[in-house]
Amino acid sequence: MRRRGVSLAAALLFSFPAGLLFMAAQGPPTANEDEQFNGRWDIKTSEERSRAWWLEIENAGTPTPKGKFITAFSGDLNGIEEISIKNGTLRFGWTRQEHPSPGAELVVRKLVYTAKLVNGKLQGAFEVEGSNQPLEWTGVRAPMIKDTDDGTWQEGMPIELFNGENMTGWVSWDGREPVGWSVKDGALASTGRGQDIVTQQKFWNFKLHVQFRLAQHSNSGVALRNRYEVQILDDYGRPPNAHSAGALYSRIAPSENASKPASEWETYDIRLVGRQVTVVFNGKKVIEKGVIDGLTAMAHDADEGKPGGIALQGDHGPVEFRKITITPLMH
Known part of the structure; x- marks a missing residue:
């Protein structure tokens, strides 16, 4: 963003x-x-x-x-x-x-x-x-959310959100057919002028694994529950801040900038329980149980007390995603 x-x-x-x-x-x-x-x-x-x-x-x-x-x-x-x-x-x-x-x-x-x-x-x-x-x-x-990442949550069965072949399970954020996205060489790709897209399935507490690749000077994001954006940005080598890659956009800065140069595949492993988020960026933990005070600007779903989809930003430059796997967490 x-x-x-x-x-x-x-x-x-x-x-x-x-x-x-x-x-x-x-x-x-x-x-x-x-x-x-x-x-x-x-x-x-x-x-x-x-x-x-x-x-x-x-x-x-x-x-x-x-x-x-x-x-x-x-x-x-x-x-x-x-x-x-x-x-x-x-x-x-x-x-x-x-x-x-x-x-x-x-x-x-x-x-x-x-x-x-x-x-x-x-x-x-x-x-x-x-x-x-x-x-x-x-x-x-905004609702009080009592769930905390206290070590008691059990992993369910992993769910592949992208099948590598087509856009089954994904819609534009307004529920219409996605515009500006396609599947190319097993990756979900935006031209950089695409709409934000979101899964039709909705989730509450979960672990999310995402692989992505940016073009030079590009920018994207992953919105958890379609509300809280983890920033994706071509900013290799720059000091971290609340708008850096790995940030909970404009709210929580990462402890370091773990970005790779543009055009290399990168990974997020994100854990969300209640309002607590942990972000592992290219194998480095950059946010640990950070508390999300509220919505970020990528939010399309304002109902914070309900499950929400996983959204991908597609209008800030070319970006590709592959291997998008979510694992629900439950008691």
């Missing part, structure tokens, strides 16, 4: 469905009621093919609320620049200066998110200020 070439404001300004109604508040909310905004929220939008978002709010009910936010449009876990809670309405966003097109004058745009609490959910809207084209969204509290 990385930032896309099209700016967030430019990409969204002309694409949102119109219309949003909020339920009326029953009198001015108290500070205690404002505290109900605190916590982590998994978000779905009204746009049919949109990815999931994630929001964390702290210090609601005080003069200094703060928050963090993830959307697919920027890709990163961003600290919120501007945030307020007034009369029962959460309002946050960013101010951006950008050139809409090469050579165009600099334009200042405000990206505005608002929400109210309705029956325990966030009912909200997003728009580029002045566009009058809001995108509706709904946030539910």
Whole structure:
């Protein structure tokens, strides 16, 4: 995952469905009621093919609320620049200066998110200020997941997710036929302009073995439960960070960069139990029982408390996968 070439404001300004109604508040909310905004929220939008978002709010009910936010449009876990809670309405966003097109004058745009609490959910809207084209969204509290990788989980029967011959068992992330992918020389290959694809089968706790090969300067990812991306990136020899190969994208940095040069086959051995993830990258353990706080920008499935598929990213450069094996873990 990385930032896309099209700016967030430019990409969204002309694409949102119109219309949003909020339920009326029953009198001015108290500070205690404002505290109900605190916590982590998994978000779905009204746009049919949109990815999931994630929001964390702290210090609601005080003069200094703060928050963090993830959307697919920027890709990163961003600290919120501007945030307020007034009369029962959460309002946050960013101010951006950008050139809409090469050579165009600099334009200042405000990206505005608002929400109210309705029956325990966030009912909200997003728009580029002045566009009058809001995108509706709904946030539910992220679930508490009690499973931990405590050594008590038993391995089930391994399942081959790719048969080496065709794309049986895989669909585009929106459930349609995959675009931009093919099977070549026993490998599942994306041209670099393919959609993200996901298994039709869904899983909860598991071990996952994946072999992959990148073209030079390419970028991809494996999304666990179709929510949590382990980054794939051509960054051989660079210092590790939260966007490096082997990272839980924008959330957990690997302890080292274990990448091989582009065009060589590489391996991930990943273990996911509850919110704890362990990543072994080309035989080196780079994340050990790291705690996943929430969704990453590759997430298409916001229902964190349910099993999810294994997704592969296909729109950031040529990439191939082979030998994709999952082993369910159970008590």
